[in-house]
Amino acid sequence: MLPNGKTNLIALDLGIHGDPIKALERIVQxxxxxxxxxxxxxxxxxxxxxxxxxRPVLGMFLGGAGLADSILYCRNQIYPLGLSNGLSHFLTAIAVLVSLLFGIRARFLPPSSNPVRISLIRDGELAGRFSVLIVTTLEKLLLGTRTGESQRGNMKLMAVDQSLSALLRLGWASLFRRMGKTKMQGIHLEQGDTIRIEGDHSSVILDGELFEASEGHPIVLRSTQPVPFLRLAA
Structure with a gap:
């Protein structure tokens, strides 16, 4: 899995970063x-x-709710400005914080996320508006946060309430590597082998591809059997 696109989280999880040509040379070695x-x-x-x-679509990293809206905002509004990836992501984060802090709703800011229901089969349900919704089989999420080892067959889910206080807790926990060590208000960490996402025009992005849940037409996620990948760091 060579790095490509704007975020490269899958490649990063496998220890592959930087110039894809150099990564390919390392793979040949x-x-x-x-x-x-x-x-x-x-x-x-x-x-x-x-x-x-x-026929299911396969991937390793899904972003939904406010995170998907922010990704689409960055893709459609910020990337066309021709800025670097880092500056584009920084401006998107500032726009998200401004909209949450001041409650501003405007065309030049990310939209408010739609309510969603997240069902973990046999493990209950989450419902509400979330600034961040992540489902992944990767060891690494955002901001360098590691989820730890999961049980085989389990996807890891993180949902963060749509509030500035919950986002600040997420930033603090990620910065000081506290994610998952203690329970934090507004931050939900779960695991499951089947996850159901329901909502009215609620977008999710799986490895860069956009999908949408609507009333009566949920998105269902299931984990697959393990597949071998090549990691550059032994």
């Missing part, structure tokens, strides 16, 4: 000496509408 020490297993996320006849 590993192939010459043997790949056994570099092979790691990762489950994938299978996204579908829940029907058996529907």
């Amino acid at each position: 590993i192939a010459k000496s043997g790949v056994d020490d570099h092979v790691v297993a990762r489950e994938l996320i299978a996204l579908s509408d829940g029907r058996a006849e529907t």
Whole structure:
């Protein structure tokens, strides 16, 4: 998985970053000496509408609710300005904070997220408006936060309430590596092998591809069997 696009979280999880040509050269070196020490297993996320006849879409990182809205805002409003990735993401974060802090709703700011219902089969339900919704099989989420080892067959979910205080707690926990060590108000960390997302025109983005849940047409996520990947750091 060579780095490509704007975020490269999957490549980062596998220890691949920077120039993709140099990463490819490193892969060739590993192939010459043997790949056994570099092979790691990762489950994938299978996204579908829940029907058996529907062919699922596979990925490793899903962003939804306010996070998906922010990604689309950055993609459609900020990237066209021709700024660097880092500056684009910084401006997007500032816009999100301004809209939350002052309650401003304008075309030049990210929209307020729609209410969603998140069901973890056999493990209850979350409902509300969330600034951040992440489902992943990666070890690393955002801001360098590691989720720790998951149980086989379990996807990791993080949902952050749509409030400035919850976002500040998320930033503090990520900065000081406290995520998951203590329970924090407004931050929900769960695991499950089946996750159902319902809402009215609620967007999710799976590895860069946009999907939308609507009333009566939920998005269903299931974890797959482990698939081998090559990690550059042994």
